[in-house]
Amino acid sequence: MKFIHTADWHLGKLVQGLYMTEDQAYILNQFVEAVEQEKPDAVIIAGDLYDRAVPPVEAVDLLDKTLDRIVNELGIPVLAIAGNHDSPGRLHFGSRLMKEKGYHIIGQLSEDIKPVVLADAFGEVHFHLIPYADPSVVKTLFQEEDIRTHQEAIAFLVGRIKEKMDKDARHVYVGHAFVTPSGGTEENTSDSERPLSIGGAEHVDAHLFEDFHYTALGHLHQAHHVLDEKIRYSGSILKYSLSEEHHQKGFIVVEMDGKGEMQVEKKRLIPKRDIRSVKMEMEEIYKQPRSEDYVFVQLLDELPVLSPMEKVRSIFPNAMHVERVRTTVERNHHDEKQPSKTGLSDMELFDAFYQEVADKEASEEMNTLMKELFQEIQDAKQ
Numbered sequence: 001m002k003f004i005h006t007a008d009w010h011l012g013k014l015v016q017g018l019y020m021t022e023d024q025a026y027i028l029n030q031f032v033e034a035v036e037q038e039k040p041d042a043v044i045i046a047g048d049l050y051d052r053a054v055p056p057v058e059a060v061d062l063l064d065k066t067l068d069r070i071v072n073e074l075g076i077p078v079l080a081i082a083g084n085h086d087s088p089g090r091l092h093f094g095s096r097l098m099k100e101k102g103y104h105i106i107g108q109l110s111e112d113i114k115p116v117v118l119a120d121a122f123g124e125v126h127f128h129l130i131p132y133a134d135p136s137v138v139k140t141l142f143q144e145e146d147i148r149t150h151q152e153a154i155a156f157l158v159g160r161i162k163e164k165m166d167k168d169a170r171h172v173y174v175g176h177a178f179v180t181p182s183g184g185t186e187e188n189t190s191d192s193e194r195p196l197s198i199g200g201a202e203h204v205d206a207h208l209f210e211d212f213h214y215t216a217l218g219h220l221h222q223a224h225h226v227l228d229e230k231i232r233y234s235g236s237i238l239k240y241s242l243s244e245e246h247h248q249k250g251f252i253v254v255e256m257d258g259k260g261e262m263q264v265e266k267k268r269l270i271p272k273r274d275i276r277s278v279k280m281e282m283e284e285i286y287k288q289p290r291s292e293d294y295v296f297v298q299l300l301d302e303l304p305v306l307s308p309m310e311k312v313r314s315i316f317p318n319a320m321h322v323e324r325v326r327t328t329v330e331r332n333h334h335d336e337k338q339p340s341k342t343g344l345s346d347m348e349l350f351d352a353f354y355q356e357v358a359d360k361e362a363s364e365e366m367n368t369l370m371k372e373l374f375q376e377i378q379d380a381k382q
Contacts, residue, residue, distance in 0.1 A: 001120040004035060005252040007046035007176075007218030008193075008236035010085065012059030014051070015192075015240055015275075015294070016320040021058045026272040027237050028066045031251065034267060036074055038253055042118055043076055046218030046234065047083025047132055047176030049091065067103055077102040079116055082131040083176040083218055084196055109133040109141060113160055115171075122258030124169040128161050128212075130154075132176040132196075132219075149201040151183055158208050165211070170260040173212040176219050179204045181227040189222035192241035206231050213260035222247050223266060230262055239275040242296045273318060279325075282308070288315050299324040303358055346374045 009028070013020045035043060050059055070076050080103075082091045092107030099105075104116045106129040115126035138153040139145065147153050154177060165171060178196055180186045183205030188195070196202035196219070206227035209215040215231040221244055223235030234252045239245065250268040272292075278285065279298040282305050295316045299305055301324065308322045344352065350370050354362040362370070 001042075001118065001122075001125050001170075001256045002038070002040045003042040003044055003172075003254050003256075004038060004040045005044045005046065005216040005232065005234045005254055006031070006237065007044075007216070007234045008048045008083070008221055009045070009063075010048055010051040010192075010236060010238075010240060011063055012051045012055035013192075013238075013240055018294075018320070019056070019058070020238065020240070021056070021062060023238060023272050024059075025062055027249075027269050028062065030269055031237065032066060032069045032074075034251070034269075035070055035076060038267075040076060040253070041120060042127070043070055043078045044127070044172075044174055044216045045078065045080035046174050046216045047081050048085045048218055048236075049080060049083070050086050052085060053087035053090070071102045075102070077104065077116075077118065079104045079127050079129060079174060081105070081129050081174055081176060081218075082107040084132045084194070086132075088131060104129065106131050109137060109157075111141060113157070115161075117169075122170075124166070125172060125256065126166060126169045127172045127174060130157055130173070130175045133157075150177060150196060151201075151204050154204045155208055162211060170213045170256060171211070173209055173215045175215070175217055177204045177217065178202045178219055179206050179209075179215075179217055179226050179231065179233075181206050183207075189220045189224075189244075189247075190236075190241055191243040193219065193221055213256060214254055214262055216252075223250065223252070229264065232264070237269055238271055242275060242277060245276055275320075278316070282311060285312060285315055291316055292318055295319050297322040302360075347371060350374075 009024065011024055049063060067078060071078055082088045086107065088107040090107070091105055095105045095107065109131055113128070115128045118125050118127065133153065135147050135149055135153040138156060139147040142156065144156060147156055154175070180203050183203050185203055209231050213230065217231070217233045220233045221236040221240065223233055225232045232252060235247060235249060237249055239247060239249060248268060249271070250266055253265045253267055255263040274293045276293055276295055277298065278295045279300065281300045293316065297312050297316070297319055299308060299322065304324060305311065309319065312319045312322050347370065351362060
């Protein structure tokens with residue numbers, strides 16, 4: 001069986017106050033074209049279809065059009081779950097009607113965990129769709145008082161699945177969680193993803209998924225495997241923050257043989273506009289080719305640049321952020337020379353101000369001019 005693993009579309013995402021819907025439409029059109037070319041038996045979306053519980057109308061329309069093309073036009077089943085950004089109830093609405101057409105969406109966790117069963121020439125493949133569920137939800141739903149952490153919640157749910165697992169079938173787990181090799185604390189792969197819990201109790205041990213032939217995960221935005229090649233994050237379809245600058249975005253194509261052995265291939269998606277950093281002086285920026293990319297600019301100019309965003313956008317019209325930076329050596333040198341401003345004379349305050357703005361001491365001529373000016377002001381007051 002051949003299936004595609006994707007996740008973290010975050011439709012309706014805002015980056016630096018800009019809706020990414022146009023870029024998402026571009027990349028999803030590319031994705032659907034790839035699905036048409038690959039001709040998989042199913043497409044898995046492992047959570048965070050939307051970026052927020054109440055997405056903008058344009059995001060809802062984009063998801064509707066994308067699913068229509070995959071499910072109705074191409075006739076390929078889509079198996080999706082809610083992520084921590086999604087509204088479980090909104091996604092789950094109409095799920096009974098839509099599964100008849102081939103769109104299997106599990107927004108809300110239920111007590112009766114049943115797999116979606118697909119078949120190929122070798123037999124059945126059971127896809128276990130487990131949406132993101134806070135430990136408190138699992139605790140209440142199943143009346144399990146001992147469940148307090150994400151590790152305990154997922155361990156309980158996996159245990160329920162294994163109780164009824166068909167030994168003759170192949171099994172795929174689809175989930176949305178922060179999975180690490182042994183459940184230990186690790187840094188998130190992106191600044192744009194919100195924590196699942198406060199206090200470091202969000203991590204889940206990858207060993208829980210050893211009995212599945214493949215585990216399709218969502219939540220972390222960088223594509224990678226955890227502990228084992230068959231436990232994978234597909235990553236997000238687009239870069240959503242500068243912390244993702246060096247990520248290679250795309251989707252995963254999985255081919256499973258009759259024994260459940262996997263061949264996995266990562267496929268790239270090329271965005272309409274990249275998110276990247278630019279670090280140089282203004283004079284060098286003027287020499288760059290015009291680019292529509294979303295750039296975060298760090299200016300290395302010694303002196304402040306007047307109207308920096310306006311000037312940067314003459315080359316990078318979609319620039320998202322501009323700041324002037326100094327090296328660590330320059331900052332340390334400046335801090336050592338910076339005097340306390342309490343009780344300083346007018347001239348000492350000017351010296352401190354000039355040092356702050358120009359990052360160097362004022363010239364002798366400038367000091368002489370300012371002394372004369374301060375004296376004139378003092379004389380006028382008398």
